[in-house]
Amino acid sequence: MCGIVGYIGTDSVRDIILKGLKRLEYRGYDSAGVAVKDGGQISLLKKKGRIEDLPKDEIPGSNIGIGHTRWATHGKPSDENAHPFLDCSGNISIIHNGIIDNFVSIKEDLIERGHQFTSETDSEVIAHLMEENYEGDMVDALQKTVEVLEGSYAIVAIHSKHDEIVAARDQSPLVVGVGDGENLLASDVPAILDHTQDVKYLQDGDIVRLKKDFVEIWDMDGNPVERETKTVDWTIEDAEKGGYEHYMMKEIHEQPQAIHDSILGRLKGFEKLDLKKYRIDSIRLIACGTSFHAALVGKYIIEEISGIPCMVEMASEYRYSSRLSEYPFTILLSQSGETADTLAAAKEASHRGCKTLGITNVLDSSLTREVDEVVYTQAGPEIGVAATKTFTTQLIVLYLVAIELGLMKRTLSVDKAETYRDELRRLPRLVEKILDKSEDIKELSKILAAAEDIFFVGRNINYPVALEGALKLKEIAYIHAAGYPAGELKHGPFALLTDDTPVISLCIKDNTFQKMLGNVGEIAARGSPIFGVGEKDKETEKLCDYHVHIPEVLPLFSPIIVNVVLQLFAYYTAYELGRDIDKPRNLAKSVTVE
Ligand code: AGP
Numbered sequence: 001m002c003g004i005v006g007y008i009g010t011d012s013v014r015d016i017i018l019k020g021l022k023r024l025e026y027r028g029y030d031s032a033g034v035a036v037k038d039g040g041q042i043s044l045l046k047k048k049g050r051i052e053d054l055p056k057d058e059i060p061g062s063n064i065g066i067g068h069t070r071w072a073t074h075g076k077p078s079d080e081n082a083h084p085f086l087d088c089s090g091n092i093s094i095i096h097n098g099i100i101d102n103f104v105s106i107k108e109d110l111i112e113r114g115h116q117f118t119s120e121t122d123s124e125v126i127a128h129l130m131e132e133n134y135e136g137d138m139v140d141a142l143q144k145t146v147e148v149l150e151g152s153y154a155i156v157a158i159h160s161k162h163d164e165i166v167a168a169r170d171q172s173p174l175v176v177g178v179g180d181g182e183n184l185l186a187s188d189v190p191a192i193l194d195h196t197q198d199v200k201y202l203q204d205g206d207i208v209r210l211k212k213d214f215v216e217i218w219d220m221d222g223n224p225v226e227r228e229t230k231t232v233d234w235t236i237e238d239a240e241k242g243g244y245e246h247y248m249m250k251e252i253h254e255q256p257q258a259i260h261d262s263i264l265g266r267l268k269g270f271e272k273l274d275l276k277k278y279r280i281d282s283i284r285l286i287a288c289g290t291s292f293h294a295a296l297v298g299k300y301i302i303e304e305i306s307g308i309p310c311m312v313e314m315a316s317e318y319r320y321s322s323r324l325s326e327y328p329f330t331i332l333l334s335q336s337g338e339t340a341d342t343l344a345a346a347k348e349a350s351h352r353g354c355k356t357l358g359i360t361n362v363l364d365s366s367l368t369r370e371v372d373e374v375v376y377t378q379a380g381p382e383i384g385v386a387a388t389k390t391f392t393t394q395l396i397v398l399y400l401v402a403i404e405l406g407l408m409k410r411t412l413s414v415d416k417a418e419t420y421r422d423e424l425r426r427l428p429r430l431v432e433k434i435l436d437k438s439e440d441i442k443e444l445s446k447i448l449a450a451a452e453d454i455f456f457v458g459r460n461i462n463y464p465v466a467l468e469g470a471l472k473l474k475e476i477a478y479i480h481a482a483g484y485p486a487g488e489l490k491h492g493p494f495a496l497l498t499d500d501t502p503v504i505s506l507c508i509k510d511n512t513f514q515k516m517l518g519n520v521g522e523i524a525a526r527g528s529p530i531f532g533v534g535e536k537d538k539e540t541e542k543l544c545d546y547h548v549h550i551p552e553v554l555p556l557f558s559p560i561i562v563n564v565v566l567q568l569f570a571y572y573t574a575y576e577l578g579r580d581i582d583k584p585r586n587l588a589k590s591v592t593v594e
Contacts, residue, residue: 002083002097003069004174005191006156006165008212009182013065014056020184020191021051021069023240029069029381030077030363035084035093035158036065042093042160046082063212064163066156066185068095071380072363074103075120085124087131088115091160092141094130096123097187098152098172099264099378106148126155134159138166139209143222146170146207151264156185165210169202171260176200176208176215178229183210189232190239200227246581248384248476252567253435256428258389259560261378262396263424273375275404278355280329283310286318286345287333288591290387290471294394295333296464297559301398304461304556305412305420306405315341319348330354331401335382335390336590337365346370359397361390375401384582385589386476388567391468392431392560399424399557423554427561433551434564438572441565444531444546445572451502454479455493456566457486457523458506459516465559466506469566476584477574486519499527504569505544506562507534510555517543533565 003024007016017034032053033046038060047053051069059065068083075081083095100106103122106129111117115128126145133144138159146153152171158164167174167185177184177192177199184192185208189199202208205220206227219225234243244250283302285295292314299310311328313321319341330349334342337360347370349356358371361379368374377393403420406412412420448454454473458466467483474481484493486505497503505520507513520543524530532544541547550561574581 002071002187003191004066004095004097004154004156004185004187005068006066006167006185006210007182008064008163008165008210009179010063010212011182012061013063014059014061016195017065017067018051018054018056019194020186021067023190023193023236024069024186024188025051030072031070031079031082032068033082033084033095034059034065034067035086035095036060036062037158037160037163038062040160042086042090042158044084044086044093046079046084048077048079048082064158064165066093066095066158066165073099073376073378074122076364081119081121083123085119085121085127087127089131092127092130092134092157094123094127094155094157096126097154098170099261100125100149100153101151101264102149122151126153130157138162138164139207139218142166142168142207143218152261154187163211166208167202167210168207170204174202176202176210176227178215182212183215185210188239188242189234190236193232193234193236193239197231197233198229199232200229202227246384246571248386248388248571248581251382251384251388252564252571254380255389255392255564256431258379258393259396259428259431262393263400264378273357273373273404275401276408278329280308280405282326282328283308283331284328284349284354285310285312285331285333286315286342286349288315288339288341290391290468291333291335291339291342291394293464293468293471294391294398295331296467297395297461298331298333298398300461300464301395301556302402302405305399305402306409307411308405308409315339315345318345323352327352327354330356331359332356332367332371333359333394334365334367335361335377335387335394337362337367338590340591343367343370357401359394361393383589385584385587386472386570386581391563395560396424396427420556423557426553427557430551430553430561431564434561434568437548438568441548441568442572444548445569446576447529447546448479448502448531448569448573449477449576451479451500453496453501454481455489455497455501455503455528456481456483456506457489457503457519458483458508458562459486459512459519460510461556461559462506462508462562465563465566466504468563469504469569472567472570473573475587476570476579476581477577478579478585479573486516489519490522494526497523497526497528499529501528502531503528504531504533504566507532507537507540507544508555508558508562509535509537510558520544533562
């Protein structure tokens, strides 16, 4: 997830691009760079760090330029890995957002043909491919280039001899800002709002040419197309949140894309995670907070798919636990990669002689330096304090790790692995279906907002989802909530059930379904209002006072879908109560003290 800005017009690009990038900083901020057409050549300036670290005065005055702010995926944050990139001739400069899955083989071929590379990124191959494909027309060169790319991209390019900007998109956002005697390109609307409110949203497969007074677009088949110009009446602040009132809601809605990116990045990227070199007979998962809940779900996922026994520990407890003479392969999960308890646990695990794998969202974060292996979630920056899309993508990585382990241990057949991967690929669409129910969930949340205590119950793999639902509600709505295995309420918590105590019951059609319905019946008999979440089912609906339907999904993958319902419950309940949703009281996004 990176930020892209392009400008062609009559003003100097320097301030326009830097200001635009600043507005996109929420998309990534580990390095920044600008390329401008400077007379008959390209001038390039790029640097590790924030946009403010770019020496602004060194950017030449020009009316055509492109800029980028990076959130690293391939290659650590550094001056060399910062965008833009140049081809060998220095005439073509490109910026890219997305992931090029087949870049390794493209790069090898390009090196064989004499191209020299300056970075570790997947993106640089695009500049070199364009150089090979350029025969006088940049649109033509870009069209030929994207034909060989697999993955996702928003690409913007300039040439030292042409007064134009060309761009292409597929599965990564890119908008055109249509101005008066000037035109712009950006990954998101906030970057162009100072210049124009007229926007064309490009579609997957589109290629575009921008001159200062016109815009031409071609579709994926190369046919000229018109894309409707829409006028956005957002303020800058609205636009930074994608038109949502809170980052949390924006991030909830980014989940289909985040799942897609995490699958795409990992299915190929896993070639680099060679688990075969480790002896893995048992696994310990360690984390805090929401990441701990992902670890708990991970236990079910890994045991079911690979048959490897797992245990889960809170990072703050692990460090002080007895040192038994066993060396499980240890997986540490942390969105930020900076949580002090998790870092201390990673050090302790290595000290005890365990081999470690870190799963984090932040490239080069401290956790990555404490572990033997790293896998990145592809959620992009998460700004809301409440973890949403990062929990979802942690689960995606755990499914993929489990599939690798299952294949490695031969407990999973190749056919079954493909069935699981197909189900993973369906998930973005299924999450969309839940998001379409937002209005219904909002209405139900008005009832929850009146409660003082709320229970969340689930069984099996959805028990930890109940814990996560309760945590989210406590965190942002400030309502006391507790998650339980549904079969456990009768061993004590039943004493708390009244007709003012809503119970959110996760009734998923897995092998515990009938038992779950039995538990829901017991709760109903105590008079508590029951909010069911599960597939359409007459029996469940009879028992529940309210019901949110989820689409049919393999039970093993249901946590992703069910959890989105619970995120929306928490959000709308907090909203109803007027809470400070993105910055809940007493909390911080990253907890760097033990
Ligand atoms: C969840 O909404 C919280 N913000 C919190 O529990 C968080 O998951 C926890 O502090 C761990 O953070 P990490 O994933 O960055 O290590």
